[in-house]
Amino acid sequence: MFKAKIIGLGKYIPKRVLTNHDLEKMVETSDEWISSRTGIKERHIAAPEETASTMGAEAAKKAIQMSGISHEEIEMIIFCTITPDMLFPASACLVQDILKIPNTGTVDIEAACSGFIYGLSMANAYIVSGMVKNVLVIGSEVLSRFTDWEDRNTCVLFGDGAGAAVVSRTEEKDPSGIIGFKLKGDGSFRDLLYVEAGGSQKPASHETVEKKLHTIKMNGNATFKVAIRTMSEELLELLAETKISSDDINLLIPHQANERIIAGVADRMNFPKEKVFMNLSKYGNTSSATIPIALAEAFEEGRIHKGDSIALVAFGGGLTSGACVFKW
Ligand code: ACO
Numbered sequence: 130m131f132k133a134k135i136i137g138l139g140k141y142i143p144k145r146v147l148t149n150h151d152l153e154k155m156v157e158t159s160d161e162w163i164s165s166r167t168g169i170k171e172r173h174i175a176a177p178e179e180t181a182s183t184m185g186a187e188a189a190k191k192a193i194q195m196s197g198i199s200h201e202e203i204e205m206i207i208f209c210t211i212t213p214d215m216l217f218p219a220s221a222c223l224v225q226d227i228l229k230i231p232n233t234g235t236v237d238i239e240a241a242c243s244g245f246i247y248g249l250s251m252a253n254a255y256i257v258s259g260m261v262k263n264v265l266v267i268g269s270e271v272l273s274r275f276t277d278w279e280d281r282n283t284c285v286l287f288g289d290g291a292g293a294a295v296v297s298r299t300e301e302k303d304p305s306g307i308i309g310f311k312l313k314g315d316g317s318f319r320d321l322l323y324v325e326a327g328g329s330q331k332p333a334s335h336e337t338v339e340k341k342l343h344t345i346k347m348n349g350n351a352t353f354k355v356a357i358r359t360m361s362e363e364l365l366e367l368l369a370e371t372k373i374s375s376d377d378i379n380l381l382i383p384h385q386a387n388e389r390i391i392a393g394v395a396d397r398m399n400f401p402k403e404k405v406f407m408n409l410s411k412y413g414n415t416s417s418a419t420i421p422i423a424l425a426e427a428f429e430e431g432r433i434h435k436g437d438s439i440a441l442v443a444f445g446g447g448l449t450s451g452a453c454v455f456k457w
Pocket residue numbers: 157158159162163166167241242281282283285286322347348349350351352353356386387390414416444445446
């Protein structure tokens with residue numbers, strides 16, 4: 130048996146900043162409302178020529194550089210996104226071409242904001258089974274292209290960005306590495322958060338464009354409550370299954386959707402706020418990219434040390450949810 134561990138991290142944040150004050154000029158809102166309800170102060174918006182794959186490739190370059198492995202050694206690219214460049218081909222294929230990775234499998238997965246944890250779990254399974262040694266997992270989103278910029282309920286929440294990790298084989302006796310996952314999905318909550326048109330159910334038409342059915346719709350209040358319950362329960366279940374006490378977790382990196390959701394999860398788990406990583410004030414909610422961006426940033430800021438136990442937890446449209454614990 131093998132184990133899997135993260136050996137490289139990288140992030141890419143597009144240059145253009147959209148502040149809460151900028152949004153005040155676009156919809157009826159205020160910096161005070163957005164800051165107090167969400168914790169978000171600004172978000173970044175991709176340039177017109179940037180896409181999920183180009184941003185994902187930039188983050189991947191940094192993760193590969195940190196890992197010290199060569200492009201030739203990557204055997205699988207798992208690209209997690211709800212805003213792919215196109216319906217097909219997969220954005221993973223486009224990254225393969227941008228980075229000229231010669232011998233690799235390529236696949237996109239769609240699990241909304243839980244995407245990166247699902248991607249990590251697939252990388253772990255590929256590696257533990259002995260099928261491959263090195264997997265590149267990318268979370269990248271251009272949510273600004275699917276945002277209704279006239280809807281103040283949603284347009285203040287989202288941003289663009291990408292994060293990536295290289296996950297590699299290690300020996301079972303290695304004290305560091307991935308310990309476990311908990312993954313769940315419940316389609317009965319599909320009306321909480323969705324983009325209605327553009328798929329086979331409602332292909333693009335004049336009507337879908339006129340009715341703005343290609344943009345994100347959300348029931349914010351219901352999502353808020355479900356998010357706190359789902360994330361705290363799932364993480365507690367995983368900790369119980371892996372026999373890890375929450376006191377032993379050195380850093381919790383939750384999906385960065387809303388400061389109050391994160392505080393609610395920490396409260397329910399009796400988890401001290403100093404051990405919770407948050408960067409959503411700068412980036413807003415970048416869906417499947419929030420966790421890899423936060424991981425890369427926590428590492429850059431020296432908040433992850435050798436031997437630390439790290440917990441990840443996320444929820445997203447679907448409803449999907451996921452938790453992971455690993456030792457650095
Ligand atoms: N500026 C000013 N007022 C606003 C804004 C805004 N941007 N948006 C909504 N309001 C108004 C509403 O219209 C409402 O007015 P009314 O009382 O006159 O009807 C009032 O503010 C209160 O609205 P609520 O929805 O009750 O506000 P709440 O405190 O619940 O906060 C929020 C709203 C921030 C959206 C919250 O519900 C939330 O964070 N939900 C979770 C959202 C989320 O995380 N989504 C993504 C998760 S999944 C994924 O990441 C893909």
